[in-house]
Amino acid sequence: MGVKLEVLGDGVGLITFSNPPVNALAMPILNGLKSKFEEASNRKDVKAIVVMGEYGKFSGGFDIATLLETQKTGNVSLLGRVSIDIMINTIEGSKKPSVAAIEGLALGGGLELAMSCNARIAAPKAQLGQPELQLGIIPGFGGTQRLPRLVGLSKAIEMMLSSKPVTSEEGKALGLVDAVVSSEQLVATARKWALDIAEGRKPRIISLQKLDKLEPLGEARRILQVARTQAKQRSPNIPHPIWCLDAIEEGVVSGGYAGSLKEEQCFKTAVMSPTGKALVHIFFAQRATTKVPGVTDCGLKSRPLKKVAVIGGGLMGSGIATAFILSNIPVLLKELNESFLQQGLDRIKANLDSRAKKGSLSKEKYNKAFSLVKGTLDYKDFKDVDLVIEAVIENIQLKQQIFQDLEKYCPSHCILATNTSTIDLNLVAQKIRFQDRVIGAHFFSPAHVMPLLEIVRSNKTAPQVIVDLIGVGKVIKKVPVVVGNCTGFAINRMFFPYIHSAHMLANLGIDVYRIDRVITAFGMPMGPFRLADLVGYEVSRSVADQFAKAFPERTYRSQLISLLMEENRLGQKNGRGFYLYDRQLKATPDPDFKKFLDESRRRANIMPNGKPIVISDEEIVERMFFPVVNEACRILDEKIAVKASDLDISSVLGFGFPAYRGGVVFWGDSLGAACVCDKLREWSKTFGTFYQPCTFLEDRARRGLSLEAAVDAKSRL
Numbered sequence: 126m127g128v129k130l131e132v133l134g135d136g137v138g139l140i141t142f143s144n145p146p147v148n149a150l151a152m153p154i155l156n157g158l159k160s161k162f163e164e165a166s167n168r169k170d171v172k173a174i175v176v177m178g179e180y181g182k183f184s185g186g187f188d189i190a191t192l193l194e195t196q197k198t199g200n201v202s203l204l205g206r207v208s209i210d211i212m213i214n215t216i217e218g219s220k221k222p223s224v225a226a227i228e229g230l231a232l233g234g235g236l237e238l239a240m241s242c243n244a245r246i247a248a249p250k251a252q253l254g255q256p257e258l259q260l261g262i263i264p265g266f267g268g269t270q271r272l273p274r275l276v277g278l279s280k281a282i283e284m285m286l287s288s289k290p291v292t293s294e295e296g297k298a299l300g301l302v303d304a305v306v307s308s309e310q311l312v313a314t315a316r317k318w319a320l321d322i323a324e325g326r327k328p329r330i331i332s333l334q335k336l337d338k339l340e341p342l343g344e345a346r347r348i349l350q351v352a353r354t355q356a357k358q359r360s361p362n363i364p365h366p367i368w369c370l371d372a373i374e375e376g377v378v379s380g381g382y383a384g385s386l387k388e389e390q391c392f393k394t395a396v397m398s399p400t401g402k403a404l405v406h407i408f409f410a411q412r413a414t415t416k417v418p419g420v421t422d423c424g425l426k427s428r429p430l431k432k433v434a435v436i437g438g439g440l441m442g443s444g445i446a447t448a449f450i451l452s453n454i455p456v457l458l459k460e461l462n463e464s465f466l467q468q469g470l471d472r473i474k475a476n477l478d479s480r481a482k483k484g485s486l487s488k489e490k491y492n493k494a495f496s497l498v499k500g501t502l503d504y505k506d507f508k509d510v511d512l513v514i515e516a517v518i519e520n521i522q523l524k525q526q527i528f529q530d531l532e533k534y535c536p537s538h539c540i541l542a543t544n545t546s547t548i549d550l551n552l553v554a555q556k557i558r559f560q561d562r563v564i565g566a567h568f569f570s571p572a573h574v575m576p577l578l579e580i581v582r583s584n585k586t587a588p589q590v591i592v593d594l595i596g597v598g599k600v601i602k603k604v605p606v607v608v609g610n611c612t613g614f615a616i617n618r619m620f621f622p623y624i625h626s627a628h629m630l631a632n633l634g635i636d637v638y639r640i641d642r643v644i645t646a647f648g649m650p651m652g653p654f655r656l657a658d659l660v661g662y663e664v665s666r667s668v669a670d671q672f673a674k675a676f677p678e679r680t681y682r683s684q685l686i687s688l689l690m691e692e693n694r695l696g697q698k699n700g701r702g703f704y705l706y707d708r709q710l711k712a713t714p715d716p717d718f719k720k721f722l723d724e725s726r727r728r729a730n731i732m733p734n735g736k737p738i739v740i741s742d743e744e745i746v747e748r749m750f751f752p753v754v755n756e757a758c759r760i761l762d763e764k765i766a767v768k769a770s771d772l773d774i775s776s777v778l779g780f781g782f783p784a785y786r787g788g789v790v791f792w793g794d795s796l797g798a799a800c801v802c803d804k805l806r807e808w809s810k811t812f813g814t815f816y817q818p819c820t821f822l823e824d825r826a827r828r829g830l831s832l833e834a835a836v837d838a839k840s841r842l
């Protein structure tokens with residue numbers, strides 16, 4: 126880690142910085158850059174400066190660990206005054222011109238550093254972007270000022286608000302990059318460019334003072350107004366997109382320096398905001414999922430995967446097969462008969478078609494992907510597969526038979542995985558000899574789209590097999606979360622109290638449409654009743670049965686869904702469920718729905734004195750999610766998950782808990798363990814054991830500890 130200055134024979138001062146793996150701009154690097162720029166600026170033998178990152182990467186941006194430390198300590202001075210002090214005064218204000226030589230990536234602060242130079246030369250396919258909003262913050266080293274001046278306001282706003290990078294080639298077309306040259310030519314071209322500027326053959330462009338790409342004031346204000354309206358509509362619960370637009374506007378109206386001052390202020394506010402804290406937490410939580418103590422720290426390497434077999438071509442199996450072939454892994458799809466097999470292959474084709482229709486799959490890639498799937502009816506074809514994923518219906522006997530067959534036909538190194546979402550792994554593997562190669566690979570529907578892979582290990586699963594499956598997850602671009610074995614594992618276990626709470630509230634007199642509205646306003650993609658319509662009631666019922674058996678004391682059973690089914694209301698599937706659906710599947714509340722609700726409430730008979738309870742929207746959210754936090758605590762206590770951040774990521778990627786609230790445990794902590802515990806205890810007095818806080822939560826609340834603090838009990842796995 127460090128910054129060095131090398132003065133080359135042609136008079137170019139080459140500044141190289143390194144901070145593996147992504148050359149993050151930690152404070153020592155930024156201070157090193159400042160000092161080397163000053164030195165180069167003052168040296169008589171330096172005519173011009175080229176700056177580049179080591180290891181084929183420019184920079185992944187400001188060091189996010191520093192953001193975390195600032196948030197944890199509350200010490201905003203850790204952020205320094207980089208924008209004014211280094212980017213404007215030292216780099217742009219240098220006596221010598223500078224050129225950035227970009228390879229690999231220039232993201233966030235990395236791109237801001239490059240934009241402070243007088244030109245940017247990039248190797249092909251580098252990624253350039255301002256992804257700060259994804260972290261709940263805004264660009265803080267001048268990005269809100271320089272990007273609009275280089276690429277125009279509309280494109281700059283789009284890049285910042287979407288957090289999406291552009292390639293070198295796109296950057297060239299936009300004016301962000303001055304030339305794209307091969308990696309071998311990169312430094313030589315940058316040196317020449319820098320000398321051309323120093324010797325007057327090319328203009329010295331100072332991005333912060335550029336005006337030609339900025340729209341006239343009236344037009345700029347209109348663009349900003351439209352962006353503001355859209356940002357508020359799209360993300361009503363988060364403030365930082367608006368702060369980003371405020372900083373841009375200040376720069377457009379009052380000039381780049383005033384804009385930089387405004388940006389600095391908004392950047393610091395954003396870093397310390399609840400959204401900034403939550404999204405920085407999510408960034409690290411996502412990267413921590415592949416660090417499993419006792420498994421990934423033992424020197425094991427994931428073995429290469431050449432061929433996968435998927436058993437069952439239903440919705441899940443076809444989605445899983447699609448995920449593999451899209452990542453160039455050959456798949457053998459096994460079905461019971463020709464007709465089922467054809468249906469499975471057709472489903473895979475439909476998945477690819479839908480990608481192609483959206484423009485995200487070229488004809489060539491489509492053909493390549495589809496050529497990688499082969500159908501079979503015979504286990505004899507399994508002799509060279511490295512991984513089998515069973516994705517048949519949730520029937521224990523059927524799964525046990527399949528695993529016995531697999532043990533017979535698959536090679537001895539082959540991993541045997543089940544996609545069950547609820548059934549105990551030990552039951553699935555009960556009848557086979559080598560249970561150490563059995564693992565759960567729980568995908569979420571649609572499997573080729575949803576980003577999460579819940580990897581379930583039993584107490585017998587070999588660490589090598591877990592490491593292999595983490596590797597598989599990465600290959601197929603999923604976030605793998607490793608959890609222990611129990612009914613529902615981690616994600617469905619957290620989710621089931623949410624659904625039960627919704628039904629309890631409905632039977633306590635709260636309107637189902639109001640519940641859905643409140644939960645959507647909180648940030649979930651849809652409310653629990655709209656979701657039930659989408660998923661189908663059979664699935665909900667079979668999962669509910671499993672939970673009722675495993676956790677009877679905290680199961681709440683309602684008659685509502687049975688009442689709907691009795692009248693052939695099956696949800697979205699037949700256009701009538703909690704909602705009515707038109708041809709475009711647009712859901713509208715049904716005025717006649719009240720009769721089902723009244724009957725369900727009559728049968729449940731839990732309204733105090735027979736009258737609906739009266740509660741605020743805030744309490745609806747708490748009643749829905751505090752039991753989820755409570756279940757997360759049980760999962761941590763039982764060591765089904767090894768760290769709280771795994772549950773945060775699981776809740777965000779598995780059931781759509783808003784990332785900007787940091788995941789369920791982080792959110793619970795933001796309210797305080799005592800607050801969650803006290804309310805649950807209070808509700809449990811009237812409404813029973815469903816709300817009873819668990820001992821882990823009680824203990825944390827009593828000791829004033831956070832829920833995410835590490836668990837000290839020994840693992841039960």
Ligand SMILES: C[C@H](O)CC(=O)SCCNC(=O)CCNC(=O)[C@H](O)C(C)(C)COP(=O)(O)OP(=O)(O)OC[C@H]1O[C@@H](n2cnc3c(N)ncnc32)[C@H](O)[C@@H]1OP(=O)(O)O
Pocket residue numbers: 146147149150185186187188189190230232233234235237256257260263264265266268412413
């Ligand atoms: C003031 C400024 O405007 C503010 C900023 O610049 S904020 C930062 C803006 N930059 C970003 O948001 C980029 C964040 N990083 C990424 O998107 C991705 O890491 C990447 C595209 C750079 C690389 O992706 P990939 O190759 O899949 O590697 P990935 O596993 O994500 O990261 C590798 C390691 O680098 C770390 N890392 C990545 N970017 C980092 C950063 N900006 N700061 C600190 N660490 C970073 C990761 O935490 C991870 O560490 P680990 O190995 O200990 O878990």
